[in-house]
Amino acid sequence: xxxxxxxxxxxxxxxxxxxxxxxxxxxxxxxxxxxxxxxxxxxxxxxxxxxxxxxxxxxxxxxxxxxxxxxxxxxxxxxxxxxxxxxxxxxxxxxxxxxxxxxxxxxxxxxxxxxxxxxxxxxxxxxxxxxxxxxxxxxxxxxxxxxxxxxxxxxxxxxxxxxxxxxxxxxxxxxxxxxxxxxxxxxxxxxxxxxxxxxxxxxxxxxxxxxxxxxxxxxxxxxxxxxxxxxxxxxxxxxxxxxxxxxxxxxxxxxxxxxxxxxxxxxxxxxxxxxxxxxxxxxxxxxxxxxxxxxxxxxxxxxxxxxxxxxxxxxxxxxxxxxxxxxxxxxxxxxxxxxxxxxxxxxxxxxxxxxxxxxxxxxxxxxxxxxxxxxxxxxxxxxxxxxxxxxxxxxxxxxxxxxxxxxxxxxxxxxxxxxxxxxxxxxxxxxxxxxxxxxxxxxxxxxxxxxxxxxxxxxxxxxxxxxxxxxxxxxxxxxxxxxxxxxxxxxxxxxxxxxx
Numbered sequence: 001x002x003x004x005x006x007x008x009x010x011x012x013x014x015x016x017x018x019x020x021x022x023x024x025x026x027x028x029x030x031x032x033x034x035x036x037x038x039x040x041x042x043x044x045x046x047x048x049x050x051x052x053x054x055x056x057x058x059x060x061x062x063x064x065x066x067x068x069x070x071x072x073x074x075x076x077x078x079x080x081x082x083x084x085x086x087x088x089x090x091x092x093x094x095x096x097x098x099x100x101x102x103x104x105x106x107x108x109x110x111x112x113x114x115x116x117x118x119x120x121x122x123x124x125x126x127x128x129x130x131x132x133x134x135x136x137x138x139x140x141x142x143x144x145x146x147x148x149x150x151x152x153x154x155x156x157x158x159x160x161x162x163x164x165x166x167x168x169x170x171x172x173x174x175x176x177x178x179x180x181x182x183x184x185x186x187x188x189x190x191x192x193x194x195x196x197x198x199x200x201x202x203x204x205x206x207x208x209x210x211x212x213x214x215x216x217x218x219x220x221x222x223x224x225x226x227x228x229x230x231x232x233x234x235x236x237x238x239x240x241x242x243x244x245x246x247x248x249x250x251x252x253x254x255x256x257x258x259x260x261x262x263x264x265x266x267x268x269x270x271x272x273x274x275x276x277x278x279x280x281x282x283x284x285x286x287x288x289x290x291x292x293x294x295x296x297x298x299x300x301x302x303x304x305x306x307x308x309x310x311x312x313x314x315x316x317x318x319x320x321x322x323x324x325x326x327x328x329x330x331x332x333x334x335x336x337x338x339x340x341x342x343x344x345x346x347x348x349x350x351x352x353x354x355x356x357x358x359x360x361x362x363x364x365x366x367x368x369x370x371x372x373x374x375x376x377x378x379x380x381x382x383x384x385x386x387x388x389x390x391x392x393x394x395x396x397x398x399x400x401x402x403x404x405x406x407x408x409x410x411x412x413x414x415x416x417x418x419x420x421x422x423x424x425x426x427x428x429x430x431x432x433x434x435x436x437x438x439x440x441x442x443x444x445x446x447x448x449x450x451x452x453x454x455x456x457x458x459x460x461x462x463x464x465x466x467x468x469x470x471x472x473x474x475x476x477x478x479x480x481x482x483x484x485x486x487x488x489x490x491x492x493x494x495x496x497x498x499x500x
Contacts, residue, residue: 085364095192167442174467328376
């Protein structure tokens with residue numbers, strides 16, 4: 001097996017035993033990028049490294065090449081959210097997760113492609129063109145973290161980080177056959193993440209297997225005083241004290257060692273299967289793969305019960321009211337003054353400040369960004385705030401209550417990650433509603449703030465990956481990793497590699 005095809009934990013062990021080196025790993029990754037990137041388009045820009053400089057200190061645990069989604073700030077490195085309006089923008093600071101990765105010795109490969117400002121489920125709205133699914137170059141990789149997941153699936157990166165406001169890590173992970181984890185809201189700092197929807201966004205790992213997911217989460221997780229939404233250990237302990245079922249032996253630690261959860265043991269765990277997630281319109285191959293996964297976990301000793309999450313049917317509508325409203329507010333700052341692009345008013349317009357604003361935003365934003373700004377502005381406008389945004393917040397509370405009630409009796413919930421496998425590029429480009437429904441199984445976890453993971457659980461007859469989603473109670477990522485690891489060790493899906 002080539003070095004770039006290996007997992008991060010395998011490469012770490014090879015480095016420690018002096019069987020390989022960081023420069024050889026990086027060279028293998030760049031060789032693969034040179035071979036396949038023109039077809040995949042996983043990156044919007046690459047970082048160049050001198051191989052002689054890739055000599056890590058002995059105390060650095062993970063000098064492993066990693067892809068960074070293009071909405072996570074790297075100091076003095078162009079970061080554009082795959083949008084024309086941020087062309088040339090170089091942040092004056094690092095995101096907290098970037099500092100954590102640098103401290104671990106990580107080697108940045110480049111900025112991964114994404115849907116513009118994370119607005120999409122297919123990575124087709126990028127100013128830099130669509131990313132293609134490595135398993136079928138005629139299909140989308142999912143989105144909005146499609147560049148990150150495609151890079152890992154195509155072995156152009158050993159692992160990656162993305163952001164997940166509504167499924168943007170898990171859905172593309174499902175479509176690309178890799179592991180994608182959305183941590184609990186507040187578990188990983190959002191400082192330095194260019195915001196889409198501030199109450200929904202969460203940074204998380206994208207990896208080749210569950211072990212790597214635990215290792216990368218160990219690096220990323222923890223309280224950050226720079227982020228007002230970052231949870232500290234006191235609030236986590238209080239939550240676990242109130243909810244004895246998810247109480248952990250590590251509750252007095254701010255950051256558990258997530259690798260301690262990598263055990264093959266699901267005996268006695270109670271896992272729910274929500275009936276609302278298995279409805280008409282789901283691809284039969286997806287349903288069959290998920291139910292086959294349930295059977296495997298049953299054989300390992302897990303107990304399953306059908307449950308109801310009655311407000312699931314309102315999740316998509318609720319999400320797109322709240323998310324677009326927050327997007328409208330967050331994107332108001334991009335006006336041609338402080339960041340990126342600045343367009344001069346055309347000759348038919350007056351040369352005023354307002355004209356410059358309008359011209360810049362018209363030329364800088366893509367169609368999906370404009371659509372979401374308009375929808376969000378409408379929801380927040382006078383006379384409609386109570387009817388849409390406020391009502392959306394109330395329904396969000398009901399959706400969260402559904403999960404709170406369920407986790408009083410359950411250790412986890414299992415669902416499909418996506419209702420279908422990867423669809424053709426352009427197939428849903430002119431059908432926004434159909435595109436939005438791609439995230440129907442993932443957005444509830446964001447609305448509720450709970451952690452969720454997608455792991456490979458099969459392939460369709462056309463050879464396209466299928467993902468299994470596992471959800472647990474807030475700050476109980478250990479449960480996700482325990483179940484995911486137990487399932488992974490009983491199957492071979494995560495070991496399949498793309499031939500590019």
